[in-house]
Amino acid sequence: MIRKMTKNDHNHIMGFLSGEPSINLFIIGDLEVFGYDPDFQDIWAQFNKQGEIKAVLLRFYQSFIPYAKDEFDVDSFVSIITSFPQPRLLSGKTEIVEKFEPYKELQLGKKQETFFAECKNIEYLEKTNIEIKKADIVDVDQILSLRKSIDEFQIRDDAQEILLTSMQSNTSRSYFTEENGTMTTCVSTTAENSFSAMIVGVCTRKEYRRKGLATAIMHKLFRDVLNEGKLLCLFYDNPEAGRIYKRLGFKDIGKWTMYR
Template sequence: MIRKLTASDNVQVMEFLMDEPSLNLFIIGDIESFGYDSDFQELWGDFTLTGNLRGVLLRYYHTFIPYGKEDFDVLGFVDIIKKDPEFKLSGIEKIVEKLEDAIEGNLGRKQVTYFCECTKEQFNGESSELFAVKKAGIDDIDRILELRAGIQEFVPNPHGKEMMVKAMEIGKARTYFIEVNGEMVASVSTTAENSISAMIVGVCTSEKHRKKGYASQVMEKLMADVLEEGKSLCLFYDNPEAGRIYKRLGFKDIGRWTMYR
């Protein structure tokens, strides 16, 4: 049985998600930040006849993230997702695969990435140049988005600015950057920050300033600050060269993540 989740379900939902806390960091983070009653976020739960939770589906704007055990109601989740004509699907590879076969039509561009994690004990930061790294405020968001817009690999999000402002205001996200002669040349952000973890996103360097170690410097500063707060860090990558950099800093692969754009 699938029904909308409410705040009264929170204890059961969190216990269910904590079976794989890092892989569920988006759902956990969005629940902690925005709860169960907002216009841009909804959650559904799939329950057994005895009341045990076996699946959770999150809608954050038009992105849907499913999570479930072996026997969760795939077709029920698909019916909910398809009611949104602009839906995008994202999640743990093995979970998303179950829904792919049941959704008819074009899902968009598929990207499968490695999902990795770093804890304070694994962190290998050693740069002496972190003094040059600055922490962004809301007034810097337009500059951050302008930098990202110049990166070929980045896909612009029409809700990007709104989401960054909202997340930064409530402490769900932060961005660090480096400037050269007043120009923002490299940045990295977190998203989905919650009480136990955070996701690193938006690692970028302007093309004319690459191969100078700027991305590593902003990464190390962000990692040092977040890990010192007792949280773990996660990120996606599909570029082997980037993967080597992340692993040198202490990240280890823990799964694979599928995104449709």
């Protein structure tokens, strides 16, 4: 049986998702922030005969994230997704979302696969004497200016609105360093929830690289988040970046695939 969930199901859903809180940080975060009533968000669950949740499917606007621990009713989830207009975006744990690839009616976009890593403790983190500041709303434009200066970054047209909204809802925080009023390095979180936080936006101006700024700022941010009892997680597809994160205590826990 599959049905749309309501706020009365919240504890049941969280009990199911909390088994893999990092993998499910987007679903958990969206439910904690927006709940079950807005017209831009829905969540459905498949139940077994014992009334236990087998799988869930989250819709956030036109983006869909499925999650399951075992086999699930892919056909029914596809029917739900295709009841919404294009463009439809699909993402999730690789071995789950790959089950949707044979369904041509989904018209899945370009496939992007990344490693998914998690950090649980501060064992590898050091303290620093570098002055590190926590960003506020007034720093948003500087953060985006720094990100735009990085060739590898692709900045969306609505990036300012997204960053402002996430900071105001406490689902994102950013730490930075500066010199003579210019932001030199920045690291951010996104999709923060009561269980976990995703690391994003690690960037340093070209002329300030190889001075240990990014490493120092990540040590500070990571320590603060972990001391709050949350897990840290991140995506990466660059082996060199992966080696850096693993020196900070991250371990691969799977792969994440997006179709866009």
